[in-house]
Amino acid sequence: MEALKERIRREGRNLGDGILKVDSFINHQVDPQLMMVVGQELAKQFASLGVTKVLTAEISGIAPALTTALALGVPVVYARKTKPITMPECVYRQTAPSHTKGRRVELMVSPEFLHPSDRILIVDDFLATGQTISALVKLVEEAGAKLVGIGVLIEKSFEGGRKRLERLGVPIKSLVDIADMSDGRIVFAE
Amino acid sequence: MEALKERIRREGRNLGDGILKVDSFINHQVDPQLMMVVGQELAKQFASLGVTKVLTAEISGIAPALTTALALGVPVVYARKTKPITMPECVYRQTAPSHTKGRRVELMVSPEFLHPSDRILIVDDFLATGQTISALVKLVEEAGAKLVGIGVLIEKSFEGGRKRLERLGVPIKSLVDIADMSDGRIVFAE
Numbered sequence: 001m002e003a004l005k006e007r008i009r010r011e012g013r014n015l016g017d018g019i020l021k022v023d024s025f026i027n028h029q030v031d032p033q034l035m036m037v038v039g040q041e042l043a044k045q046f047a048s049l050g051v052t053k054v055l056t057a058e059i060s061g062i063a064p065a066l067t068t069a070l071a072l073g074v075p076v077v078y079a080r081k082t083k084p085i086t087m088p089e090c091v092y093r094q095t096a097p098s099h100t101k102g103r104r105v106e107l108m109v110s111p112e113f114l115h116p117s118d119r120i121l122i123v124d125d126f127l128a129t130g131q132t133i134s135a136l137v138k139l140v141e142e143a144g145a146k147l148v149g150i151g152v153l154i155e156k157s158f159e160g161g162r163k164r165l166e167r168l169g170v171p172i173k174s175l176v177d178i179a180d181m182s183d184g185r186i187v188f189a190e
Numbered sequence: 191m192e193a194l195k196e197r198i199r200r201e202g203r204n205l206g207d208g209i210l211k212v213d214s215f216i217n218h219q220v221d222p223q224l225m226m227v228v229g230q231e232l233a234k235q236f237a238s239l240g241v242t243k244v245l246t247a248e249i250s251g252i253a254p255a256l257t258t259a260l261a262l263g264v265p266v267v268y269a270r271k272t273k274p275i276t277m278p279e280c281v282y283r284q285t286a287p288s289h290t291k292g293r294r295v296e297l298m299v300s301p302e303f304l305h306p307s308d309r310i311l312i313v314d315d316f317l318a319t320g321q322t323i324s325a326l327v328k329l330v331e332e333a334g335a336k337l338v339g340i341g342v343l344i345e346k347s348f349e350g351g352r353k354r355l356e357r358l359g360v361p362i363k364s365l366v367d368i369a370d371m372s373d374g375r376i377v378f379a380e
Contacts, residue, residue, distance in 0.1 A: 015275070015276060019275060019276060021276040023276050023277070023300065023302070023303075024302065024303070025265075027274070027276065028267065028268065028270060028276075028277070028299075028300060028302075028303060029265050029266070029267045029302075029303040030252075030256060030259075030265065030266050030267075030268070031265055032256050032257070032259045032260035032265070032266060033260065033263075035256065035260075036260065058248070058249045059248045059249055059252070059268075059270075062220075062249070062252045062253060063252060063256050066220060066222050066225065066253050066256065067222070069220075069222045070222035070223065070225075070226065073223075074222075075215075075219050075220065075221055075222070076219070076220050076222060077218065077219045077220075078218065078220070078249070080218060080249075084217070084218075085205070085209060085292065086205060086209060086211040086213050086217065086218075087213070087218070102275065109218075110213065110218060112213070112214070112219075113213075113214070113218060113219040
């Protein structure tokens, strides 16, 4: 997707160790217009799958998940990393390592908002090793809901996350694929 | 604002101690259509102030801040509570107590995204005691930017936050005002 690729070319920073800094339009400052465009594009790619809910992980997934859900006309649920007092005692709970925080994080969803009848589209900002998305998939499975697709803005295909997720047998779409970040470069896949 | 008030009437839960649970449409599951409507309404109320950026706090502020910023045609910045490795060493930093987490949280913004030339509209989901918003105001002041307004979805006026913020001399708008939550009730202000 050219708009996103162009933005990464212009403002993305390769910080080494596979870390792509996109803080000026996705991860700290957010460009709402760009989020609308990427949300509409993801919604188009999964339009025929009968999605009833979009699931993401706080924090950076919220913006693109919200605009995708808006375009699909469904609610979005964000898995929480800390438990607010409004959350019931008994929740679906998984853990995943956080690349940008350097520790494992919990991901929790209240059973109030994931049901066996739900058809879930997972949306996140990045697909890297696939471990965060795998934890979201396990939350969907815990709830007995049906996973129907996975959509991300930026895939770092050199980190192999897609392999981890392919066994699920659902479509996995990324709007931009980065094939190589060695030697300070940002190389897009053909 | 009737749409939001109606939703609180239908799905809001008074958990005691002034805690209003709105997890089914704002704080865990989010209704994107409702967020668009509230964002457009907030944008309308601050349309004449030359806002250059919307500032909020992660996590629950992100959705309404994004839609408000979309309607205003400006970026949104969310203050971070934990520091990702993409953030520079030196950041603007304040702390605020979290009502729903039961501890103090840090709020950090990178100097990359708040500038002296910025005219900032702060948007958040709740105005309760005003302490989170006060911390955001201090971040704006640290950056030398100009605060031009404060907009929230739900004000709990019985917690007195507006008094704390009125000294700032900027317009403070809430879409719904809850005057009383004692004895399990949710009483809207006239």
